[in-house]
Amino acid sequence: MTPVATAGLPIREYILVGLISAALTYLLTGLIRRFAIRAGAIANPRARDVHVKPIPRMGGIAMYLGVVGGMAMAHQLPVLRRAFEFSFDPVGVLIGGAVIVLIGALDDRFEIDAWTKLAGQVLCAGILVIFGVQWNAFWVPWGGNGNSLGSMVILGNNQGGLLMVLLVVVLVNAMNFVDGLDGLAAGLGLIAAAATATFSIGLLSSAGGDVGTYPPALIAATLAGACLGFLPHNFQPARIFMGDSGSMMIGLMLAGATTSASGKINYIRFGGSDLIALLAPLLVVIAVLFLPMLDLVMAVIRRTRRGESPFAADKMHLHHRLLEIGHSQRRAVLLIYLWAGLLGFGAVSLTLFDKATVGWIVGAGIVVAAIVSVIPRLRRAQNSTTG
Numbered sequence: 163m164t165p166v167a168t169a170g171l172p173i174r175e176y177i178l179v180g181l182i183s184a185a186l187t188y189l190l191t192g193l194i195r196r197f198a199i200r201a202g203a204i205a206n207p208r209a210r211d212v213h214v215k216p217i218p219r220m221g222g223i224a225m226y227l228g229v230v231g232g233m234a235m236a237h238q239l240p241v242l243r244r245a246f247e248f249s250f251d252p253v254g255v256l257i258g259g260a261v262i263v264l265i266g267a268l269d270d271r272f273e274i275d276a277w278t279k280l281a282g283q284v285l286c287a288g289i290l291v292i293f294g295v296q297w298n299a300f301w302v303p304w305g306g307n308g309n310s311l312g313s314m315v316i317l318g319n320n321q322g323g324l325l326m327v328l329l330v331v332v333l334v335n336a337m338n339f340v341d342g343l344d345g346l347a348a349g350l351g352l353i354a355a356a357a358t359a360t361f362s363i364g365l366l367s368s369a370g371g372d373v374g375t376y377p378p379a380l381i382a383a384t385l386a387g388a389c390l391g392f393l394p395h396n397f398q399p400a401r402i403f404m405g406d407s408g409s410m411m412i413g414l415m416l417a418g419a420t421t422s423a424s425g426k427i428n429y430i431r432f433g434g435s436d437l438i439a440l441l442a443p444l445l446v447v448i449a450v451l452f453l454p455m456l457d458l459v460m461a462v463i464r465r466t467r468r469g470e471s472p473f474a475a476d477k478m479h480l481h482h483r484l485l486e487i488g489h490s491q492r493r494a495v496l497l498i499y500l501w502a503g504l505l506g507f508g509a510v511s512l513t514l515f516d517k518a519t520v521g522w523i524v525g526a527g528i529v530v531a532a533i534v535s536v537i538p539r540l541r542r543a544q545n546s547t548t549g
Contacts, residue, residue: 171367172241176359176383179232179242183387187228191395194224195402203271205403217400219270222408225388226263229415230256232384242380244373251377254293255418262286262334262414266407279406280331286414287330288323295418296326297425326421334413339461341409343491344398348389349499351412355386355419357506362423364514378423385415398491452505500531 198204198218206216233252236242245252265282268274274282290296299316317325341347362379366372389412395402404412508524 179236180383180387182235183228183232183384184391186231187388187391190224219403219405221402221404222411225408228388229384245376245380248373249377250293251295251422254290254295258286258289262410263407266410270405283331283334287327291323296322330417333417334410337413338409344400345396346495347409348393348396352389353502355382357510358382358419361510378419381419
């Protein structure tokens with residue numbers, strides 16, 4: 163991909179839509195908080211929880227309504243209306259999102275069992291597939307001829323649908339697992355969605371305004387806005403939790419946005435010679451969701467080794483480990499933000515700007531983040547030595 167030329171791109175329109183989603187989410191969260199209290203959707207402190215007093219949840223309902231408002235505004239803008247006229251991706255995400263928010267809200271109130279939630283997640287993934295949100299092709303680094311790097315793997319409808327179901331289930335549960343500290347899931351959702359929107363706008367530029375590149379940026383922009391609008395209510399000390407209704411919605415929308423951006427991309431325009439460009443779609447997907455997915459994989463391995471269900475709860479997630487090292491809640495959340503931002507926007511920047519410059523900047527950022535991460539442990543070791 164070539165550097166982004168911003169002239170002619172509907173960047174202001176996407177920002178406006180994101181801000182509409184943020185404003186609606188912020189205003190509606192207070193009303194949803196009152197509703198959650200009356201409905202009895204309260205998160206009482208448990209042994210594995212960090213919060214020490216009952217806090218209402220169901221914040222995901224306000225986030226979804228914010229997304230709907232942003233999408234409605236986009237439909238009224240002549241430029242962004244193309245996302246609806248030439249693709250069913252936004253409609254599929256809205257319908258699938260409504261179902262998964264309903265399932266999450268029921269769980270926030272009545273504690274649905276894990277297998278029922280899994281069935282609901284598969285159902286929502288199926289809704290996305292019905293509306294055409296699935297992987298059609300991806301690049302692999304083998305099988306090419308002398309003039310190109312690697313080859314394309316073309317997926318049939320069944321293969322693409324199964325891959326989409328798997329991606330949705332993984333990302334929904336990854337975001338659900340990582341939602342353990344005030345503001346953590348909302349902040350990671352904001353970072354991932356903003357990075358995906360940036361990547362999608364880069365695709366829009368390099369594709370010369372191809373209408374197929376409008377939907378992923380719209381989905382990501384409205385999700386970023388919803389997460390931004392929810393954060394003031396959810397950052398430590400939180401007045402409301404998003405609950406499963408919010409974390410599962412974030413996972414579903416991220417799966418929809420990244421698939422809409424990467425699963426349908428026209429790799430031919432890269433010319434088969436730019437390795438970073440060829441890897442960009444999968445690289446961005448992996449980078450922006452690396453931390454939640456890593457936490458999910460580690461949790462599954464840890465629990466199955468103990469002979470427990472992969473969905474069993476414990477207090478050994480990434481954020482719990484940062485608290486054990488000695489970070490405060492806020493510092494642990496901000497530190498995870500830093501790592502997620504470096505990985506997500508670093509991957510996106512590789513597709514848009516000079517790779518050597520981006521590599522040096524991201525490398526320096528990783529060194530700083532690593533040092534900040536271990537400072538409490540170093541201080542503890544120093545104190546024990548001097549004591």
